[in-house]
Amino acid sequence: FLTQKDVPAALQAANKAVIVPEKRIPAAIPGLTPMSFNAPPLWASPARVNVDWLQEHLHDPDLLILDVRNREPYEESHIAGAYNMCSCYMRSKNTDKPPFAIHAPEKLAAVLQEHLPLTPDKRVVIYDDGSATRGLVFLALERIGHTKVSFLEGGFATWEAAGLPTEEGGNPGFEPVAPYPVHAKDVIIETRELRIKMETNTVILIDARKVSQHLGHGEHKPAHHAGHIPGAVNLPLRTLINTKGEVLPPDKLVWYLRNIHVYPGVRATLVTSCNTNQLAAEMYMILRSLGYENVVVHGGSWVEWAEMTK
Numbered sequence: 001f002l003t004q005k006d007v008p009a010a011l012q013a014a015n016k017a018v019i020v021p022e023k024r025i026p027a028a029i030p031g032l033t034p035m036s037f038n039a040p041p042l043w044a045s046p047a048r049v050n051v052d053w054l055q056e057h058l059h060d061p062d063l064l065i066l067d068v069r070n071r072e073p074y075e076e077s078h079i080a081g082a083y084n085m086c087s088c089y090m091r092s093k094n095t096d097k098p099p100f101a102i103h104a105p106e107k108l109a110a111v112l113q114e115h116l117p118l119t120p121d122k123r124v125v126i127y128d129d130g131s132a133t134r135g136l137v138f139l140a141l142e143r144i145g146h147t148k149v150s151f152l153e154g155g156f157a158t159w160e161a162a163g164l165p166t167e168e169g170g171n172p173g174f175e176p177v178a179p180y181p182v183h184a185k186d187v188i189i190e191t192r193e194l195r196i197k198m199e200t201n202t203v204i205l206i207d208a209r210k211v212s213q214h215l216g217h218g219e220h221k222p223a224h225h226a227g228h229i230p231g232a233v234n235l236p237l238r239t240l241i242n243t244k245g246e247v248l249p250p251d252k253l254v255w256y257l258r259n260i261h262v263y264p265g266v267r268a269t270l271v272t273s274c275n276t277n278q279l280a281a282e283m284y285m286i287l288r289s290l291g292y293e294n295v296v297v298h299g300g301s302w303v304e305w306a307e308m309t310k
Contacts, residue, residue, distance in 0.1 A: 047138075047289040048247070049125060050153045051162050054079075057123075058165070064122045068137055069129045069156065079127070079156065080165040083172060085115040087133040091277070095201045099222060100276035102139065102188055102299055109144045109180040117174040118293040120146065120181065127152035127159070132237060135282030139297060142288070145183030151285060154246045187284070188299045189271055191308055198231050204262055207232040208279040209302070220275040224306040229273065233260040237279045240286055247286055254290070266294070273298035 004147065026108070055064055058080065065082040067074050074084040089111045092101040103111065112118050123140060126134040126149070134151050141149045152159070158230050161168060189197075197203045212218035214234040216227040228234070239256060241247050248256075262270060268288060272280040280297045287295045 001041060029053070030294050041263060043213065044125075046148075047150050047285070048153065049150045049234075051159050051164060054125060054152060054159070055162075055164055060123070062121050062123055064116055064118065064124045066116060066124055066126045067128075067156070068126060068133050069131075073129065073156075075168060075170055077160070077166045077168055079159055080167045081172065082127075083116040084170075085112075085137070087128075087136040087278075089115075090136045094222060098300060098304060100278075100301075100303070102136075102143070102277060102297070105144045105182045105184040108140045109182050110259065112140065112144070113177060115171070115178055117177045118146070119177050121148075123148040123150065125150045125152055127155045129157065130278055132241070132282045135280075135285040136278060138285040138288075139187060139281040141209055142185055143187050144180060145185050146180075151289070158246070187296055189269075189296045191298070191300045191304050194229075194271060194298055197269065197271075198229075201265075201268075203271050203300070204260070204266070205229060205232040205271045205273060206260065206262070206283060207234045208237040208272055208274045208283040209234070210236050213275070213302075220303065222303045224310040225273060227302075227306070229305050231304065232273065235260050235283075237274075239281055241282070247289070253286065257290075266292075268294070270295045271298050272296075273301045275302050 008161060054065070065079055067078045067082040067084045068087045069078075069084070070086070071084060074082075078084065090108060091103060092099060101110075109118075118124070124146065128134040134155075138149055138151060138244050193207070194203070198205065207214050209228075210218065211234060213220065213226065214228045214232070214236075219226045235256060241251060247253070257263070270292060272283040272287070274280040274283075277299055279298055280301055284295050284297050
């Protein structure tokens with residue numbers, strides 16, 4: 001995550017390789033058992049499905065597959081029956097005030113129904129190309145109160161590599177459906193509210209950006225200055241997910257989360273943040289797939305915080 005120029009000289013010196021002679025390495029202790037961790041109760045969460053599951057349910061009448069890649073690769077090839085929609089429709093533009101704001105639940109429902117025949121009974125399975133865009137749509141669906149939301153492990157690349165059914169062309173046509181009965185869920189926290197909660201120590205703020213940005217060595221153009229929100233702990237998204245969109249197995253996720261004091265059953269509200277909210281939404285999706293209920297996304301993230309504290 002860091003290049004040499006990102007790391008101060010003092011840290012480079014402190015982290016030089018140390019060679020330990022073999023005679024100083026303690027002997028193995030017989031009879032030890034591997035370390036194991038208790039996991040949240042919903043490890044087998046339906047929020048996370050693989051290609052085998054999707055292939056088995058591909059023709060279910062209550063299934064909606066949503067491809068959130070760009071239109072061009074979608075039209076070249078996509079999972080059979082999938083609809084296409086840009087995740088950018090879930091939030092305001094970068095030129096708006098405020099920029100990158102997640103839309104209100106009613107607007108989200110209307111936008112979603114413009115692109116797919118969404119009804120409360122549908123199981124929506126979202127996939128992308130590893131660009132961490134599916135989390136925004138996952139968040140949007142939960143924000144309107146949709147309870148059947150999943151993401152596809154490995155995205156389109158894994159489906160295609162398995163030789164499973166694909167097709168080309170544009171979006172399937174569909175008949176208009178009844179307006180979605182929105183039951184708004186509180187999944188967004190704004191900056192002013194976050195500042196109050198940070199003072200009461202009732203939240204754990206997770207910064208999903210790369211290490212260099214968290215340390216203030218890398219900038220993000222919309223932000224007034226580099227840095228991180230005081231009190232935030234850094235857990236880069238790419239620690240938990242690779243470029244194919246493959247999320248680590250649950251036991252490894254729990255290990256990483258324990259390192260930032262996020263334990264199964266934690267009572268504090270888990271707040272995910274990044275520069276805008278895209279990586280934060282992906283982190284939200286991962287936490288929800290582990291069964292955590294007390295998770296929200298910092299809507300304005302670092303861009304808004306930096307503007308308010310300049």
